[in-house]
Amino acid sequence: MSRTSRTTLRRSRTALIAAGALVAAAAGSAAAVAPFGASAAAAAGCTVDYKIQNQWNGGLTASVTVKNLGDAVSGWQLQWAFAGGEKVSQGWNATVSQSGTTVTAKDAGYNAALATGSSATFGFNATGSGNSTVPATFKLNGVTCDGGTTGPTDPPDPTDPPEGAQADNPYQGAEVYVNPEWSDNAKAEPGGSRIADQPTGVWLDRIAAIEGANGAMGLRDHLDEALTQKGSGELVVQVVIYNLPGRDCAALASNGELGPTEIDRYKTEYIDPIAAILADEKYAGLRIVTTVEIDSLPNLVTNAGGRPTATPACDVMKANGNYVKGVGYALNKLGDAPNVYNYIDAGHHGWIGWDDNFGPSADIFHEAATAEGATVNDVHGFITNTANYSALKEENFSIDDAVNGTSVRQSKWVDWNRYTDELSFAQAFRNELVSVGFNSDIGMLIDTSRNGWGGANRPSGPGASTNVDTYVDGGRYDRRIHLGNWCNQSGAGLGERPQAAPEAGIDAYVWMKPPGESDGSSKQIPNDEGKGFDRMCDPTYEGNARNNNNMSGALGDAPVSGKWFSAQFQELMKNAYPAL
DSSP states (O other): OOHHHHHHTOOOOOSOOSSSOOHHHHTTOOOOOBOTTOOOOOOEEEEEEEEEEEEETTEEEEEEEEEEOSSOBSSOEEEEEOSSOOEEEEEESSEEEEETTEEEEEOOSTTOOBOTTOEEEEEEEEEOOSOOOOOSOOEETTEEOSSOEEOSSOOOOTTSOOTTSOOSSTTTTOEEOOOHHHHHHHHTSTTGGGTTTSOOOEEEOSTHHHHOSTTOOOHHHHHHHHHHHHTTSOEEEEEEEOOOTTOSTTOGGGOOSSOTTOHHHIIIIIIHHHHHHHTOGGGTTSEEEEEEOTTOHHHHHHSSTTOTTOOHHHHHHHHHOHHHHHHHHHHHHHTTSTTEEEEEEOOOHHHHOSHHHHHHHHHHHHHHHTSTTOOGGGOOEEEEOTTOOOOSOOOSOOTTOEETTEEGGGSTTTTTOSOSSHHHHHHHHHHHHHHTTOOTTOEEEEEOTTOOOOSTTOOSSOOOTTSHHHHHHHHOSOOOSSTTOOSSBTTOOOOSOOEEEEETTEEEEEOOSOTTBOSSOSSOOOOSSOOOOOGGGOTTOOOOGGGTTOOOOBOSSOOSTTSBOHHHHHHHHHTOSSOO
């Protein structure tokens, strides 16, 4: 499929539009949690009253009333196509987004329920030539609004895309692939069968992993198994693209096999073979989610260019541009398959949540997404917290709190960050990404595989108000010694189970990092995968500038990154929140 035709079929998304604050957010309505694989059937029918209230050379304001003639629905989205080059700029009483010429208006939460014969009205502003006309066709939840009804039958699920198009949110209406290799490891652990059926990412962390190394399953093996798991329904397969030249320039534990200048090998021996497999027509019925190059682009902002945390290796990668080129090439080639959904790694709030990292990170992501032939249309969204431990929600304090006149931002833990947890960061960063040029319908994934922080040490309320530090430290769920600690953290627990569309702008909570797979070895261990020894994985290490010279908080006796670490798996189950 050509890039032009793929863009025409590009999905619309139910996330909030950054340009219009929109009533769903303003009214504080909560998005319903949609379990993987949900579907429904009902008789359907509708009419639409579309009124252009004001029009001028450069824009228009319109009001739309949709009336449900079919069975009652608990959630709705209305779609139509513009014919005159109009572009939505703001909406109210609905979440209004646009992809190409296709416009999607989704209920605002409080008006999601439409009984038979009831109506919902919303409005929007759009740019235009002054000659806009009423669209010819409208579809409510996939059914054409022609004044009649269908049924009793099974109309298209509103989460299913038209034939040949990408899904609005690939996780909605779909199950997610369970990696049998990870599942077998989990089942072999005492108590591990409780989570062995959870979906996790398939990591392609070196060239040999594509075909399968040392008896492990290769990419085709996983996709063939996914076809078996899929049956007649929809299935998401999560694939981690992770082999940049000079990989992870600020951490030795996850160094890779390719040297800083080996961009051509990355393209021809790594990305091209993966792209060819994903484009195989045999796998066209799978929804393939790729998470592109974990812990790469943020390094160019925080760990290069004269920063106190800079490393020579990151300075090299910033200078040669191979992170930007590699990510752009991957997005371009992998995005050629219409059933591939690319999500770029966006670090986590404890990495780029500060003012001097937030905007520059969005800028460099856009630079990468428009490099090597890629465009923003190759980006379905972003993923945060992969291979990290930041709490999903900190409920015992907020960034707006103050103690004795001192802001929470001034506490040692928050340290002037703008965010206290991953959910608030992911939603805000999504808006920042849209503001620098990404499509307004991008969505976010949050990795919750190791950020539960439950168990006996989980605080039940705020800390003492003696000062801002006792208040924050006594109430925070994240029990790490320092926010910069990242390796095999003691006390961590499994977080929220994978689920689709849990919050506004969030496509899914995922376990992209498989629980129980080590972040890195606690001592030097020879290996043939290019993985080094990082002192941040040594429990006796007293730290560096990136964790403000604190102890590492790492578990001992850890194997090299990616290998099974039984002690960590048991720790994660013990401290799971929600509890197992």
